[in-house]
Amino acid sequence: MLSPETIERGQRVMAVCNACRYCEGYCPVFPAMENRSAFAKDDLSYLANLCHNCGECLYACQFAPPHEFGINVPRMLADIRLGTYEEFCWPASLAGAFRRHGVATSLTLSVVLGAVLLAMSGIAGADLWPARPAGDFYGVIPHAAMVWLFGLTGAYLLLALAIGGRRAARSFAASGAASGSVRTFGLHGLVDALTLRHLHGAGADCTDAEERRSPWRRYFHHLTMYGFGLCFASTSVAAAYHVVFGWRAPYAYGSLPVVLGTLGGLGLVIGPIGLLALRRRRDRALFDPAQDGLDVSFILMLSMTSATGLLLLAFRGRPLMTLLLAVHLGFVLGLFLTLPYGKFVHGIYRTAALMVYAQEPPR
Numbered sequence: 132m133l134s135p136e137t138i139e140r141g142q143r144v145m146a147v148c149n150a151c152r153y154c155e156g157y158c159p160v161f162p163a164m165e166n167r168s169a170f171a172k173d174d175l176s177y178l179a180n181l182c183h184n185c186g187e188c189l190y191a192c193q194f195a196p197p198h199e200f201g202i203n204v205p206r207m208l209a210d211i212r213l214g215t216y217e218e219f220c221w222p223a224s225l226a227g228a229f230r231r232h233g234v235a236t237s238l239t240l241s242v243v244l245g246a247v248l249l250a251m252s253g254i255a256g257a258d259l260w261p262a263r264p265a266g267d268f269y270g271v272i273p274h275a276a277m278v279w280l281f282g283l284t285g286a287y288l289l290l291a292l293a294i295g296g297r298r299a300a301r302s303f304a305a306s307g308a309a310s311g312s313v314r315t316f317g318l319h320g321l322v323d324a325l326t327l328r329h330l331h332g333a334g335a336d337c338t339d340a341e342e343r344r345s346p347w348r349r350y351f352h353h354l355t356m357y358g359f360g361l362c363f364a365s366t367s368v369a370a371a372y373h374v375v376f377g378w379r380a381p382y383a384y385g386s387l388p389v390v391l392g393t394l395g396g397l398g399l400v401i402g403p404i405g406l407l408a409l410r411r412r413r414d415r416a417l418f419d420p421a422q423d424g425l426d427v428s429f430i431l432m433l434s435m436t437s438a439t440g441l442l443l444l445a446f447r448g449r450p451l452m453t454l455l456l457a458v459h460l461g462f463v464l465g466l467f468l469t470l471p472y473g474k475f476v477h478g479i480y481r482t483a484a485l486m487v488y489a490q491e492p493p494r
Contacts, residue, residue: 132226133172133214141175144207147194154188158329159488160208161188166491167306176218177306179211180299180477180484183330186338186417196416209419216476219302221294228472233424237432237469245461248272252453261450266381271453272460274373284467291471292479299480303487320489324482327352340414351405355433356478358398362437365392381447393444399437403430422474429474436462 145164148154155161159181167174184205194200217226252271269277323329327349331337336344369388372378382388407430410418439459446455470476 132217133176133211137210137214138172138175141179141207141211142170144202144204145170145175145178147200147202148188148204151192151194153193154191154204157187157191158183158185159485160204163488163491171306173302173306175211176215176299177303177484177487179208179215180303180480181488182208182212183327183481184209184417185330186340186414189414189416190338190341203416205417206419209422212477212480213419213422213425215299215302215480219295219298219476219480220472221291221298225472228469229425230421231424232428232469232473234428234431237428237465240468241432241435241462241465243461244464245457245459248460248464249454249457252457260453266447266452268380268447268452268456271456280464281467284464288467288470292476295471295476296479296483300483300487303484306487318486318489320486321482323485323489324478327356329485338417339409339412347405348409351402351409354398354402355406356402358395358400358402358437359433361391361395362399362440363395365389365395389444392440396437396441396444399433400441403434403437406430407434425474428469432462432466432469432473436466 148161149164149167152161152165155165160178163181164170164178170178182205186205188204189195192202192204194202196203213229216229220226220229255273272280330349330352331346336346337348338344339348365388368391369380369382372382372388373380407427410426410430436459439455439462443452443455443459446452
């Protein structure tokens with residue numbers, strides 16, 4: 132949660148920035164900051180989720196380390212963001228999962244879930260090796276079982292994310308300077324979120340380190356975000372094919388669900404891997420070390436879910452189809468169960484913050 136020490140540190144940093152105002156043109160954080168004369172917890176939560184961690188303000192700051200003031204706005208706001216993830220989490224008892232999140236935990240959960248699905252398939256009489264008939268997913272896990280399993284998991288996921296998003300939106304709207312309310316967000320804030328317009332700092336590109344900029348962080352975010360959307364669209368179309376038209380999977384390689392899923396899967400492999408590579412070369416001063424596990428595990432889960440899905444598509448007619456299906460569904464379930472308690476929530480909260488920002492009075 133947001134501790135009094137974290138709030139006090141954030142208030143101190145924002146007070147220095149508000150007095151200086153050198154970075155006022157860099158991103159929405161600074162105009163929003165200048166609309167406030169004091170910084171309560173809701174204000175800091177709002178500003179932290181407006182931040183895109185482009186890094187420009189760190190290198191422009193005359194009070195950055197090694198100055199005695201030690202002002203590091205990106206790291207301070209990252210620390211507050213983590214606190215807001217825990218603050219808005221539902222159920223509150225799982226708030227600690229954000230700090231315990233790690234690669235080992237995510238992989239273990241997915242492997243265990245995959246093993247359970249494989250065992251259930253064997254008990255139900257499915258041919259585990261070789262798969263017969265190859266390509267028949269519902270011959271391994273019946274359609275009704277998939278609907279119940281993923282339906283219940285998805286419903287819990289949506290409920291947890293909706294409650295967290297609602298709490299975030301109410302907190303940001305209560306920040307004080309926005310002229311709207313939780314019901315009257317500015318729609319161009321949604322456009323800013325979908326285009327990642329602010330993920331380039333003061334120039335055309337995002338900062339990797341002092342005097343080093345590139346557009347790739349924005350590109351890889353786009354691939355990840357829209358890859359996720361295409362995969363969701365693929366699943367929705369496939370569900371309509373089955374339920375409405377009675378067309379049973381597997382579908383042809385040129386069919387709409389397969390094309391959407393392939394494009395989305397490629398985006399969700401290239402995007403996360405690219406973000407991980409960029410993370411390794413970015414200046415560590417821009418990161419909160421406490422969030423390394425949170426960030427890397429989310430990137431890994433996205434890429435593994437997509438990679439196993441693409442492998443399943445490529446080898447669905449082969450004897451190892453059953454094994455690949457269990458592995459893929461294990462990662463899908465693992466991703467679903469960890470989404471409300473991982474880095475995925477930052478997209479929801481940042482969108483809410485940008486939509487509130489669209490209602491800020493002009494300066």
